[in-house]
Amino acid sequence: MTRAIRSELLKIRTTNTWWLMGLGMVLFTGLALLINGLNAHFELQPQTIDDDAPAEIREEMIREENERYSEVHSAAGIAKIAANMYTSGQFFGVLFIMILGGLIVTNEYFHQTATATFLTIPHRTKVIVAKLFAAVVLGFGGWLLTTVINLATTAAVFNYEHISMSLDRWDVHRTILLNLAAFAVWAILGVALGTLIRSQIGTVVTGCVVYLIGLAAAEVVFGLVHAYLIKEDWVITAEVIVPSIASMIMVTPGEMYPHAAPQWVGAAVLIGYALVAGVIGTLITRRRDIS
Amino acid sequence: MIIFLLPRRTEGGWTYTSTVGVALHRDGRPNMSDGQIVVDGLVKHYRQVRAVDGLRFVVRSGKVTGFLGPNGAGKTTTLRMILNLVRPTAGMATIGGVRYPDLRDPIHTVGAVLEASSAHRGRTARNHLRVISTAAGLPASRADEVLELVGLAPAARRKFKGYSLGMRQRLGIATAMLGDPTTLILDEPANGLDPEGIRWMRNFLKGLAAEGKTVFVSSHLLSEMELLADEVIIIAAGRLVTQGPMEQIIKSSTAQTTVRVRTPQADTLTLSLKELGGSVTAGDTGALLVTGLEPPAVGAAALRAGVELHELVAEQPDLEQVFLQLTEGKAVIR
Ligand SMILES: Nc1ncnc2c1ncn2[C@@H]1O[C@H](COP(=O)(O)OP(=O)(O)O)[C@@H](O)[C@H]1O
Ligand SMILES: [Mg+2]
Numbered sequence: 001m002t003r004a005i006r007s008e009l010l011k012i013r014t015t016n017t018w019w020l021m022g023l024g025m026v027l028f029t030g031l032a033l034l035i036n037g038l039n040a041h042f043e044l045q046p047q048t049i050d051d052d053a054p055a056e057i058r059e060e061m062i063r064e065e066n067e068r069y070s071e072v073h074s075a076a077g078i079a080k081i082a083a084n085m086y087t088s089g090q091f092f093g094v095l096f097i098m099i100l101g102g103l104i105v106t107n108e109y110f111h112q113t114a115t116a117t118f119l120t121i122p123h124r125t126k127v128i129v130a131k132l133f134a135a136v137v138l139g140f141g142g143w144l145l146t147t148v149i150n151l152a153t154t155a156a157v158f159n160y161e162h163i164s165m166s167l168d169r170w171d172v173h174r175t176i177l178l179n180l181a182a183f184a185v186w187a188i189l190g191v192a193l194g195t196l197i198r199s200q201i202g203t204v205v206t207g208c209v210v211y212l213i214g215l216a217a218a219e220v221v222f223g224l225v226h227a228y229l230i231k232e233d234w235v236i237t238a239e240v241i242v243p244s245i246a247s248m249i250m251v252t253p254g255e256m257y258p259h260a261a262p263q264w265v266g267a268a269v270l271i272g273y274a275l276v277a278g279v280i281g282t283l284i285t286r287r288r289d290i291s
Numbered sequence: 292m293i294i295f296l297l298p299r300r301t302e303g304g305w306t307y308t309s310t311v312g313v314a315l316h317r318d319g320r321p322n323m324s325d326g327q328i329v330v331d332g333l334v335k336h337y338r339q340v341r342a343v344d345g346l347r348f349v350v351r352s353g354k355v356t357g358f359l360g361p362n363g364a365g366k367t368t369t370l371r372m373i374l375n376l377v378r379p380t381a382g383m384a385t386i387g388g389v390r391y392p393d394l395r396d397p398i399h400t401v402g403a404v405l406e407a408s409s410a411h412r413g414r415t416a417r418n419h420l421r422v423i424s425t426a427a428g429l430p431a432s433r434a435d436e437v438l439e440l441v442g443l444a445p446a447a448r449r450k451f452k453g454y455s456l457g458m459r460q461r462l463g464i465a466t467a468m469l470g471d472p473t474t475l476i477l478d479e480p481a482n483g484l485d486p487e488g489i490r491w492m493r494n495f496l497k498g499l500a501a502e503g504k505t506v507f508v509s510s511h512l513l514s515e516m517e518l519l520a521d522e523v524i525i526i527a528a529g530r531l532v533t534q535g536p537m538e539q540i541i542k543s544s545t546a547q548t549t550v551r552v553r554t555p556q557a558d559t560l561t562l563s564l565k566e567l568g569g570s571v572t573a574g575d576t577g578a579l580l581v582t583g584l585e586p587p588a589v590g591a592a593a594l595r596a597g598v599e600l601h602e603l604v605a606e607q608p609d610l611e612q613v614f615l616q617l618t619e620g621k622a623v624i625r
């Protein structure tokens with residue numbers, strides 16, 4: 001098994017795809033850091049209250065602003081900002097990793113290397129398990145890369161803002177670890193998708209559609225169902241069955257939106273998808289004619 | 292005698308097929324260690340075609356065996372079934388008595404060069420071989436050795452996309468040789484090779500057979516096979532047509548030996564040859580083509596008739612003719 005995994009990792013290392021994707025990830029992470037950093041900066045500033053406002057409203061506004069300010073500057077408030085900074089670039093990073101996971105499989109058919117691979121390791125389940133491992137390693141790499149960039153940048157930003165990096169807090173650790181989970185699970189989903197679809201373009205397009213458009217489409221569909229058909233809150237909770245929503249629920253501390261499913265349900269749904277798709281994909285691959 | 296009852300999944304459910312154990316081949320040789328290929332009732336149905344329809348044959352070691360058939364005969368499908376890449380509808384194949392997926396060290400036992408087998412365009416030849424060596428637990432140095440063996444060492448660090456067809460075929464052979472296997476299976480290896488490449492391939496494969504390896508080569512290029520193969524297996528439309536040693540196949544065919552004679556007294560000779568039961572037709576540039584008589588009989592007839600001979604040549608039917616004759620009517624491209 002270790003041979004199979006080492007071979008899969010060597011396959012990844014000996015082509016350009018991995019570092020092109022890595023470069024893309026770095027760019028998107030930088031962009032996300034810029035936005036998140038600016039957000040943090042303005043959130044941390046005291047807001048000036050309009051002088052022209054009538055006295056009683058003005059008083060109310062000042063009270064609210066003071067409340068907001070002290071909440072943002074509390075240990076928990078700063079931890080929240082820190083956690084957000086540490087997971088910058090997650091949205092596109094995870095997408096890239098899923099595509100890479102898919103390519104690990106579809107490359108074999110696209111470049112007709114499946115023959116050599118299955119001649120060397122005739123037990124196809126072994127090959128797929130090795131690919132899953134390699135994908136998880138890639139996911140870990142993507143997470144490590146973005147997290148290191150995020151930590152370094154956040155250190156500079158927070159030093160400038162004179163606030164704590166909050167690296168001693170469990171809720172911050174948890175968010176960083178859940179980010180890793182997202183990278184790993186989507187890498188696995190990518191491999192599973194590749195085994196199911198086999199076509200290079202088909203896998204990339206399906207992956208992107210599920211990940212990007214699935215999110216918006218699900219919100220519209222579930223919103224309409226809730227508004228006109230079943231006016232119950234569980235409909236909104238059920239949005240978690242959409243993979244990209246499950247992923248966001250999993251990584252968002254607390255309730256992502258009113259009536260959202262708990263975090264662990266998001267994780268369970270994603271793992272469920274990865275398992276089902278992986279098992280079906282493996283069964284198909286075992287029976288498939290390679291020609 | 293060992294007879295196995297093998298439960299096998301077919302379209303209609305489970306059936307039991309008796310399979311004669313590997314211990315009893317006609318010549319009674321033990322075949323556990325050598326890499327001979329046994330194809331036992333292989334069948335492959337695709338939706339519309341019976342690509343392979345009950346093939347049964349043995350490929351022996353120490354020889355080059357040619358696997359011949361017109362396009363669409365089912366050669367590629369058969370080779371891929373032997374290698375567990377295509378699932379047979381029925382039947383099975385073993386190499387050295389073991390099914391491919393049950394081989395402990397597949398690429399140490401069998402090396403294969405197949406069509407529709409390639410390398411990643413962006414990967415160098417050396418890295419392509421290292422990927423496979425790693426999966427097989429071979430040292431990376433093995434990649435350099437096989438590149439040297441097929442003469443690709445100078446291009447080892449170039450990307451596959453820049454490789455010519457001939458270089459790709461050589462890389463295919465390098466891949467097959469990684470595990471120094473006892474059995475080699477090649478699907479149309481001469482495709483795309485220039486005459487020099489074909490000569491190189493021929494000598495290479497003959498050398499391997501001389502070392503005692505089993506070499507099984509498919510082709511539709513008959514002229515090439517005639518120079519390469521010791522044995523031939525001919526199929527058409529997924530079925531076995533004939534098999535045996537090359538010369539025997541050519542001799543046993545009903546395609547007759549033609550004797551070409553040239554003489555200034557053509558009429559006299561024609562007359563005496565016809566008396567002996569030969570049939571004579573006029574060939575090009577005044578030669579006579581005689582069938583139904585062996586060359587000595589033609590020579591003797593000329594002596595008796597007192598005719599002067601300028602040429603007497605026996606033309607053996609070549610594999611091409613034999614092949615066309617054997618597969619006639621079955622060779623329609625499917
Ligand atoms: N994957 C496939 N699906 C459907 N038909 C196929 C497939 N592969 C091969 N065939 C058909 O099976 C027959 C045998 O093909 P093949 O084994 O490639 O022949 P050969 O290698 O002798 O030219 C052909 O009629 C071909 O069209
Ligand atoms: Mg073919």
